[in-house]
Structures are given as structure tokens and as C-alpha cells.
Amino acid sequence: MDALDQHLAELGAALGPYRTVAARLAGWGAELARHLSRGGRLLVAGNGGSAAEAQHLAAELVGKLRDDRAPLSAIALTPDSAAVTAISNDYGYEEVFARQVRAHGRPGDVLLLLTTSGRSPNLVAAARAARECGMRTWAMTGAGASPVGDACDEVLRCPSPDSQVVQELQLVAVHVMCEYVDRTLSAVAAGPGQSGRTGMSRLVVVGDTLLDRDVDGAVRRIAPDAPAPVLDEEHVRERPGGAGLAALLAAADGHRVALVTALADDAAGARLCELLTAAGVEVHALPLPGATPEKVRLRAHGQVLLRLDRGGDPQPPGDAPPALLDVLRTATAILVSDYGRGVARHPAVRAALADATAPVVWDPHPKGPPPVPDARLVTPNLAEVCALSGDAGGGSSLTTAQRAGHLLRQRWRAGAVAVTCGGEGAVLCHAGPTPLVVPAPAVTVGDTCGAGDRFAVTAALALADGALVSEAVQQAVAAATTYVSAPPPVPRQATAAERIGADDAGRLVAEVRARHGTVVATGGCFDLLHAGHLATLRAARQLGDCLIVCLNSDASVRGLKGPDRPLTAEADRCRLLAALDCVDAVVVFDEPTPEAVLSWLRPDVWVKGGDYADGGPELPEADLVRRWGGQTVVVPYLDGRSTTRTIAAARAAAGSRR
Structure with a gap:
């Protein structure tokens, strides 16, 4: 058998089992059509031949597959040679896609990763970055489990051990998914009452x-103390x-x-x-x-x-x-x-x-x-x-x-x-x-x-x-x-560390409300705890019967302050805050804002220290707190005390000693 016959035989052997992915591709195509047509974005990445397929997919969506339609936002993270080389030089090649995901990705957007081996560290890092941004993550991989597939919400696996066959079938998948995108958009445009207002x-x-x-x-044994399976x-x-x-x-x-x-x-x-x-x-x-x-x-x-x-x-x-x-x-x-x-x-x-x-x-x-x-x-x-x-x-x-x-x-x-x-x-x-x-x-x-x-x-x-x-x-x-x-994906899972203090805080809130007390909450990064933080916390505690601190996780701080922050890990920040006599509980949250934890705690008073007073803009959480009848207030802060200034002063002092 010559090389062509052998290659076609291997491709044909994989095509039969690959037909089972049709429902997944239909679901992905329909979901992309709805999301992209309403201003959403697709980010797509891969290495080597998969990088070419990523660019191919982006071109089909920004351009067209067959019939003319509005362009859809799809960004391949591989063509920008300046960004790729700069990120690789400054942060390492493992971050080449992750940093672009953090720059371009928005909550609800989709990241699609194409890979034959499923082991590329830069794709795993990209998937993790997408989760931090609240994006949905999909992967097209080779056969079997892989780190990239495990890191994503959904995975489409190609049933072949040959990387060439995997890439060819992934190209088929790209075209079929684009077909479903166009079919969904056409059905919406032609359907009764579908004027585009649904979004x-x-x-x-x-x-x-x-x-x-x-x-x-997995069940591998029966419990020795009871006739029951052990999971x-x-x-x-x-x-x-x-x-x-x-x-x-x-x-x-x-x-x-x-x-x-x-x-x-x-x-x-x-x-x-x-x-x-x-x-x-x-x-x-x-x-x-x-x-x-x-x-x-x-x-x-x-x-x-x-x-x-x-x-x-x-x-x-x-x-x-x-x-x-x-x-x-x-x-x-x-x-x-x-x-x-x-x-x-x-x-x-x-x-x-x-x-x-x-x-x-x-x-x-x-x-x-x-x-x-x-x-x-x-x-x-x-x-x-x-x-x-x-x-x-x-x-x-x-x-x-x-x-x-x-x-x-x-x-x-x-x-x-x-x-x-x-x-x-x-x-x-x-x-x-x-x-x-x-x-x-x-x-x-x-x-x-x-x-x-x-x-x-x-x-x-x-x-x-x-x-x-x-x-x-x-x-x-x-x-x-x-x-x-093809059921849609569910939200990403948080680790146990992301829920530190939830049980204790919940019990505290229930106890305070049972005696008709006032629940006060405040929030922040509290990196390098200083006198300004302490003044804010003490002032907040005086406003009610308990004070709960909503603390940005390490991932949240990095997203807000940059990759070199925080200087103090969240576990240590939790312990330092909990040790203060004015703090009754600490809850860690992973999002950029404390909206989720506030919706759960529903504090009677939400406190911030800073320059929101004197006619400044309203606190971003004010509308949220009003939902349950809560009140948002600002307390004075100590002028000149800030973590950023402390870090800058320390770096300047270190530089002067060199």
C-alpha cells in the first residue's frame, strides 16, 4: 500500500466514529450564532498546523462561508507576530495565548482551542485564563483524555492516533460548525417575529x-462495616x-x-x-x-x-x-x-x-x-x-x-x-x-x-x-x-479555596439577623495591610453588629492590579484580617467585583473607604445593595496611606541602594 492509500485508509477509519460529533457541532454552531450575532466574541488558538486552522475559522466567521451575512467577531490569537514575540519574550511562551485571552476575553465569550496532542502548556494556560475571565471554553483534541481537554468545559475528541488525521478532521469540524452558524442565523432571520430584538x-x-x-x-470494593458499595x-x-x-x-x-x-x-x-x-x-x-x-x-x-x-x-x-x-x-x-x-x-x-x-x-x-x-x-x-x-x-x-x-x-x-x-x-x-x-x-x-x-x-x-x-x-x-x-455547558467549578469562610459567614449573618441586628460588609484586596485599612475597618464595624470582609482572591487581584500582585497570598490575608478585633468574618471571592458574594450576604450596610464623597461618582455596588433595601456609605480614610504608594516607595528605596 503506497503512502496515499495508507493515509486515506486511516482517514476513512476515523470518519465513521467521527459522525457521532454531529450533535456537538450543531450545538456549538447554534450557540456561536446566537452569541456572536449579539456582539459576543470568539477567541481561537492553536500551535503549528492547528494555528493555521484557528486562523481559517476566524476568517470564515469574519468573512463568510457561502452566503453573504453580517461579519462575526472572531479573533485568532496567532497571526500578530509582534504580540506573540513580545509576550513570549517578556512572560514566556506558556503565556503567549493566556495574556491575549485576558486582554480580549469578556464574560460569556467563547475560547476554542485546537490541538492534536492535547498537552500544550500554553493552551492549558489559555483555558485557565478564560475561566478567570468568565468565558466558556471548548477544545478540539486528539483521542483520549488530555490536559487541554480536562481544562475546558466541553471537548470534541478525534478518534485517531495520527496527528495528520486529527488536523484534517478538525478542519472538517470547523466547516461543519460554520455551516450550523449560518443555518441558525438564516433560521432566525426567516422565523416569525425574529427581528433581532430577542437579544x-x-x-x-x-x-x-x-x-x-x-x-x-468509581466503585471498586464493598465497605467492610456494611453491605454497601464504596465510592x-x-x-x-x-x-x-x-x-x-x-x-x-x-x-x-x-x-x-x-x-x-x-x-x-x-x-x-x-x-x-x-x-x-x-x-x-x-x-x-x-x-x-x-x-x-x-x-x-x-x-x-x-x-x-x-x-x-x-x-x-x-x-x-x-x-x-x-x-x-x-x-x-x-x-x-x-x-x-x-x-x-x-x-x-x-x-x-x-x-x-x-x-x-x-x-x-x-x-x-x-x-x-x-x-x-x-x-x-x-x-x-x-x-x-x-x-x-x-x-x-x-x-x-x-x-x-x-x-x-x-x-x-x-x-x-x-x-x-x-x-x-x-x-x-x-x-x-x-x-x-x-x-x-x-x-x-x-x-x-x-x-x-x-x-x-x-x-x-x-x-x-x-x-x-x-x-x-x-x-x-x-x-x-x-x-x-x-x-x-447536546446539552449546553455548565459554569466553571470553583475550588474549595474559593469558598473560604462561607460557612462561618453564613452562620454569623443568620445569628445577627435572628436578634434583629445590623450586618455590615466591606471589601477590597487588603494587600500589605496598613493603617489606612485599619481605620476603614474600625469605622465600618461601628456601623452595625458584625463586620464581614469580602476579600479579592489572588486571581481577582491579579486581574485588577497586574501579574505582580498580590504580594501577600490570600490565605495569609485572610488570617491577618480575621485576627483583627473589628472583623467578624472573611469571605473570599474570585470575580473582579463582589457582586456575587454581596447578593448572597445581602448586608444592611455596604461600606467603602475612599474619595467617593463630595459629589464624586456613586459607588458601583450601590444599585445592587438597594435591591434588598440595603444602604451604601463611605467612611473617611487616612490620607497618604495606600498599598500602591507603599510598594512604590519600597521599590524606589531598593533602587537607590543599588
Whole structure:
């Protein structure tokens, strides 16, 4: 066999298994189309031949694949020889892509890494930098696990050991993904009501949020003290569940999303705020007595061995701040994602929903309240519609959905009821006696968890964009089918160090509020703790019954101050602050701003020391703190004391001694 025949044989052998990536490429293409068409950005990088493919992909998106369309923002991180050589010279070749990612990447943007070996340190560093920036990370790699693939949210692996075949199939993947980009854009342009306004929609999701935690591992033995399998933990994944998942899906599509939910003052509530805020969701939380609900799944090889539920029986959430109710009045669309734990039953929230002018889509729960009258669309699944109507389910699923759906539509005085039937699509019951049956466009075999949220989110956004209910349901069925075939990525996971102090701070807040005390919080880097810091902290502590310091992590400080900061590691900064008699707790956050941790803590007073007074600009966190009725204040600071000046003086002194 000559070289050509051998190469073609190896390529052909890999093509068959490679067809299984079609759903992934369709999902990536559709997601890129939505994100890039709304002003988002794709960064793409690779080494050697993969660098050429990265430039090829950027050219296809900025230019065109076939038909003319608006240019899309895609930046290959390889063509700028000045930047590549300067960064390599000053920071080392390992940072050649990571530094560009930090310069160009924005929260929600996508980084795609192309590699044959999957071992390039500069690509691993780029993936980590993207995570720090709040970007989504994808990789196309060779066969098997690799450091690059492990560092990314999603990975598409080529089933071949030959690097040439890997590169050729990655080029095929680039073209196919661009095809799906163009198809998605064409479908949006041609679809009913799709005028391009969808990207500016303000979706407000209302409902119960819980923390989903999947603990994956391997079972290799039975416990010696009980007839039970022993799970060796290998990986933990955390993500918002319930209404939080619906909000996350909408935000991943590039929409402006607010979430009205209930969270307790505990570590799970803090983690949910962190995940949601990092994904771009604006969190408005009712105070939740007790604990934030959690569902922990112990899994081996994808099989659930045991599910542990935390949080106990649901308790009614506390009072709703005026800002939380105001967000419902400014919505373009409202989705009530009810999980039966009390948010949808809250009297003030229900009153605001009943008065809302935006279209309301209600995803009900058998343990929850009925939808408010005149909801535009209610979206129970087949099992829920039977439980809610009392229908025994005799006959086919179509007959049951039609019978029970019409009954509930009349009982609830809803505009329409769409009964979702899994792989069979949906049955829309509206004013006429004849239902509209919308079949699923393809048979899917993926994980259906979250498909109902995907359906409801898509329907709500379609109604906001002026679609008819029938059109909204058709779009929702298509979106749910795509979701089951290729679920979107979940937010990045934080390490345990990123949650230092969350448990202690949550318990402290609960204790202070139980005795009707005032919770005060302040924040900053606190690198090289000095007298100015101490003056601010002491002044802040005098304003209430406890002081919680929100401390920028090392990664956050580097993003704000540069690669040579902080001088003091976060563990030491935590200990120094906690040792002060005026500080009651310290919570570390990894983002550029303390928005996530503030949304969880909901302090009564947020304190900053500095020159914001005397007619200066309002503090950037002021609007956030007002959401729960909190107050933002400025306290005096000691003139001339600053970490930057201290470092500069030390360097100048060191230079003069040389």
C-alpha cells in the first residue's frame, strides 16, 4: 500500500466514529450564532498546523462561508507576530495565548482551542485564563483524555492516533460548525417575529433554586462495616438547579436575565450566587429560613447510586424588597419555574405577577400553586398534567394531553396549555377544541434533565419577541430536542479555596439577623495591610453588629492590579484580617467585583473607604445593595496611606541602594 492509500485508509477509519460529533457541532454552531450575532466574541488558538486552522475559522466567521451575512467577531490569537514575540519574550511562551485571552476575553465569550496532542502548556494556560475571565471554553483534541481537554468545559475528541488525521478532521469540524452558524442565523432571520430584538429581551425567571451537585467516582470494593458499595470520589460538579437552571440557559443564549428566587444565608446559597452571577444572571433573592435546598447525586460510570437531598421541608420565604418586585414590572417576558418550595406562592410575588404586562409563561409543579389568571402559556409535562387535573391517563398520550390540557386551561383561565410529551413533542391546547400537535424534529437519546426548562425558556423569549403561541411552542420543541442531543455547558467549578469562610459567614449573618441586628460588609484586596485599612475597618464595624470582609482572591487581584500582585497570598490575608478585633468574618471571592458574594450576604450596610464623597461618582455596588433595601456609605480614610504608594516607595528605596 503506497503512502496515499495508507493515509486515506486511516482517514476513512476515523470518519465513521467521527459522525457521532454531529450533535456537538450543531450545538456549538447554534450557540456561536446566537452569541456572536449579539456582539459576543470568539477567541481561537492553536500551535503549528492547528494555528493555521484557528486562523481559517476566524476568517470564515469574519468573512463568510457561502452566503453573504453580517461579519462575526472572531479573533485568532496567532497571526500578530509582534504580540506573540513580545509576550513570549517578556512572560514566556506558556503565556503567549493566556495574556491575549485576558486582554480580549469578556464574560460569556467563547475560547476554542485546537490541538492534536492535547498537552500544550500554553493552551492549558489559555483555558485557565478564560475561566478567570468568565468565558466558556471548548477544545478540539486528539483521542483520549488530555490536559487541554480536562481544562475546558466541553471537548470534541478525534478518534485517531495520527496527528495528520486529527488536523484534517478538525478542519472538517470547523466547516461543519460554520455551516450550523449560518443555518441558525438564516433560521432566525426567516422565523416569525425574529427581528433581532430577542437579544435585548429582559427575561425575569421566578421560582425555587437549588444547588445540584454530582459526585462522580468509581466503585471498586464493598465497605467492610456494611453491605454497601464504596465510592471513590474522582470529580465533583456543581450547577444551579430548578429556576436557577432556567436562568442559566437563557443567560447562555446572550439574553439579559434576572432571577427572583429565595436563598438562605449558607454556603449553598453563596455558591449559587457565585455560579449565577458569573454566568451573567442578576440575582434578586428573598430571604429563606432554614437551608438552601441541595440535591447531591453519587454516581459511578454515569449511573446514580444514591441521591441525597438537603434543605428539609420548604419554608415560606421572607418579605420581598421593593426592588425585587420592581424587576417584574420592567420585564419583557416572565417565566415562572415552579419547583413547589414556596416562591411562586409568595403573596407579594403573586400580586406582582398578576399585574405584570409582560407575557407570563408558567412551568407548574404538582406541589405548587396554580398559575395566576391570564398567564399566556402554561407548560406542564404529561405526568404533571395528569397529577394536576386528576386525570388517570387512560388512552394514548395525545388523548390524555388533549383532555387534561383543556380542563386545566379552563380551570386556570390560561391563554394556552402546552403539554410536553418527551420525545413525542408537545400538544398545545388553546381556545379551539382541536389541539395543535408539534412533533419533535428528531429522535433523541440524550439526558432529558433540564429539557423542560429549555422548552419554557425558549417559549417565553419567543413570546417576548412577538411570536404567536403556536410559533413559540414550535420553537420550544425544536430547542428542547437540540438540548437533549447536546446539552449546553455548565459554569466553571470553583475550588474549595474559593469558598473560604462561607460557612462561618453564613452562620454569623443568620445569628445577627435572628436578634434583629445590623450586618455590615466591606471589601477590597487588603494587600500589605496598613493603617489606612485599619481605620476603614474600625469605622465600618461601628456601623452595625458584625463586620464581614469580602476579600479579592489572588486571581481577582491579579486581574485588577497586574501579574505582580498580590504580594501577600490570600490565605495569609485572610488570617491577618480575621485576627483583627473589628472583623467578624472573611469571605473570599474570585470575580473582579463582589457582586456575587454581596447578593448572597445581602448586608444592611455596604461600606467603602475612599474619595467617593463630595459629589464624586456613586459607588458601583450601590444599585445592587438597594435591591434588598440595603444602604451604601463611605467612611473617611487616612490620607497618604495606600498599598500602591507603599510598594512604590519600597521599590524606589531598593533602587537607590543599588
